[in-house]
Amino acid sequence: MSPKIVDRQAKRAEIARIALDVFAEHGVDATIEQVARAAKIGKGTVYEYYRSKTELIFGSVLTYFEQLDQLTQDASQQFDNPEQRLRFEVKRIVKRLLGDKRYSQIVVGVLRMTNTKEGRLIDRTLNREVNRRFVALITKRILEGISHGVFRPEIAKQTEVLAMNMIAFTDGLWFSYYLERGKINLEEQLDLYLHIFFQHLRKTPSASADEKVVHPRETMAAKGSHDF
Amino acid sequence: MSPKIVDRQAKRAEIARIALDVFAEHGVDATIEQVARAAKIGKGTVYEYYRSKTELIFGSVLTYFEQLDQLTQDASQQFDNPEQRLRFEVKRIVKRLLGDKRYSQIVVGVLRMTNTKEGRLIDRTLNREVNRRFVALITKRILEGISHGVFRPEIAKQTEVLAMNMIAFTDGLWFSYYLERGKINLEEQLDLYLHIFFQHLRKTPSASADEKVVHPRETMAAKGSHDF
Amino acid sequence: MSPKIVDRQAKRAEIARIALDVFAEHGVDATIEQVARAAKIGKGTVYEYYRSKTELIFGSVLTYFEQLDQLTQDASQQFDNPEQRLRFEVKRIVKRLLGDKRYSQIVVGVLRMTNTKEGRLIDRTLNREVNRRFVALITKRILEGISHGVFRPEIAKQTEVLAMNMIAFTDGLWFSYYLERGKINLEEQLDLYLHIFFQHLRKTPSASADEKVVHPRETMAAKGSHDF
């Protein structure tokens, strides 16, 4: 029946993956033809798997975020303290994301689609898609912290608000970093936010015993990381 | 000093102002012709004042931020407490900005120019331009707070870092707000951040006597309040 | 004679029949894929039976006209008067054809192929194919009329010319009907033409005793009657 057996699902995913790189390189202004060339297929073949360019962008972005699950999941087990662990995880995620050209292009790409009909559907979906992962992670750690007795129990009911707050900060951090690449001290800003954030969560605000657990080797593009 | 020069600059500025509205309405995808029509001048005349569309966007964005000076300057004198004052000012600025269609379009417009040759020069300049104002404001208030004896003197040496931190947060807040218009509780998030931010600045972290001076109508549980 | 050959021809015919419906629905702009889907076969299979889309259109049109043979053949035996009989037959054919979506699409389809290399060959062939049937029918009836003594013997030598004249008229009638669907009174126009046509054939021009034998419901003044 089907002589040329092709795993359409797999090929679709592969095209998305390649498109992701092309978009990361040239922005979403990249031509379908560029994508096709990169994927070593014909222009028409792209349309065999994606109805429109918008759909392809959507697909490639989703692909990216599926890869992100790794980031949020295989978090290191080396810390038994939830605060240290979240601290480690957040820094790790932020650094990876902000250091990833593809992430920036995706964000920009999504934002600029905002003015198009199709785009409007996509951007919100994506945003929710991304946030969902981080909210889940942060919520989990906060609750762990509470049950470990290190975080105040009262905050249990506002985990989502807290998570969104951290997301807002990291998004904004990306923004500054993206536009002023090199001028902003990522590590320093992140540490500052985490410091005041956890201060708020802890039972004894002053007891920030172990603020600098995270392996300082990862400091990216840091220019005089104050390490306060 | 000749009247012609004044004319040119005035006209240049006027075009930028009109372009700003057009871009706010249609995004930077708006045509030069649309701008010309709105300004009631010929398409070619636009090029008499701006070498390229990119330059026009640049100009219109700068115009916008010049208008912002007002925002950061005529801050209310009703508070003698620097914390309350900064709190009030930040909330006021954030709400005005986030409620302004033009701001969003500008941010998006600038971001999408990132991939162009000309764009690369512009975005950084702009970012610095904008940040400069806010850093100055925040720094000023922090120093006032220190001299008033309410903030810890040690932070004097990191005012810029603190200012950048707040900027990052508010940028990220815009981001969430822009994409999830209506889902995020602006007031709540802002209050949360300001709470932990000032907690960090104060000499006695617990003495947050007057956290909700400004418009205390909205708090944690509320969802869907964008009435400003 | 081998069964395979029969299969191929049957399948070829079936594809043509289905294609005919598809073309009738969407015009000859319909995709090969649409045809294949309608026929529940693969796109490539269509090419197994037809070398090109043009050939398929050709095939489907021929199929249609083969079906027309019925129209011209099982004409009612209820009239022994050749004039009445031809009158009845013509009206019946015209109404069926003009009421058939497929006919219009075919005509239009054939016409627009005129500008293609392949098309040029086809259109004439088709036209001849179609006309042949009607010329034969009309000629036959005219000769019958002559031998029955109702038509003038002189016209025997111009039967083909007369037949072509009637064909031209009915073609043109389709044209008006197709473009002004609803504005033209089909019955009225047909009656008028047949009236003057038979007037010319008859020995005694005035003795048009039975002009409206068939469905006399519609006449001159009526406007907007397409009830067939």
Add this chain to the structure above:
Amino acid sequence: MSPKIVDRQAKRAEIARIALDVFAEHGVDATIEQVARAAKIGKGTVYEYYRSKTELIFGSVLTYFEQLDQLTQDASQQFDNPEQRLRFEVKRIVKRLLGDKRYSQIVVGVLRMTNTKEGRLIDRTLNREVNRRFVALITKRILEGISHGVFRPEIAKQTEVLAMNMIAFTDGLWFSYYLERGKINLEEQLDLYLHIFFQHLRKTPSASADEKVVHPRETMAAKGSHDF
């Protein structure tokens, strides 16, 4: 104010005229680029005057029919007999039209647009536009014939029906001629129709004294014009 003064109306018309020739040559499948090249202007310039290809086709067809007004207006004054005059006029119009490549391409072009949304609006408008002219001409002559006492007064009330009948016939004649170029004897068919048509109009059907008034030199592509 307007430095480069261009008569937009005139240029628009000129483009239409050139497009008409291009479409006549290659059918409406002709590219906008082909039209632009023929008009010696840039592709974009075409769009400066016509919003879309469909609009251009529409425009070029209208232009053609405006030229037709000449055809129907400056009818020869050499005949004082309305029948002879109409006869002459009809033959003249038909021959000019059928001998004009552009006419055929226009008809085909219009027909094939029938399946498009925009097309549907256009085809009817056009058809009405064309018919209006001929109906007016034919009606006029018939009424003249009646007042001259050569046509039966009873037909005064069905002039429009008669006009539409003649139009249907000539349309159909075009059809046959277009598809079987050279096979059909235009003159012969036209004479036959006019013969039976006027037979119907005249007071004394037999007295067709002057059937062949029309200058027989114009016989086109005639292949043994019987001249019956």
Add this chain to the structure above:
DNA sequence: GATGAATGAGCATTCATTCAT
């Protein structure tokens, strides 16, 4: 024989920019 995946030529349309007046 049947299939459908792959292909790429082809085309309408947009719009920043130029430049003659």
Add this chain to the structure above:
DNA sequence: AATGAATGAATGCTCATTCAT
């Protein structure tokens, strides 16, 4: 200085046809 007519590069998308399996 002001204008708007002219331009053509650039691009998303369609679809008949091919061909490996």
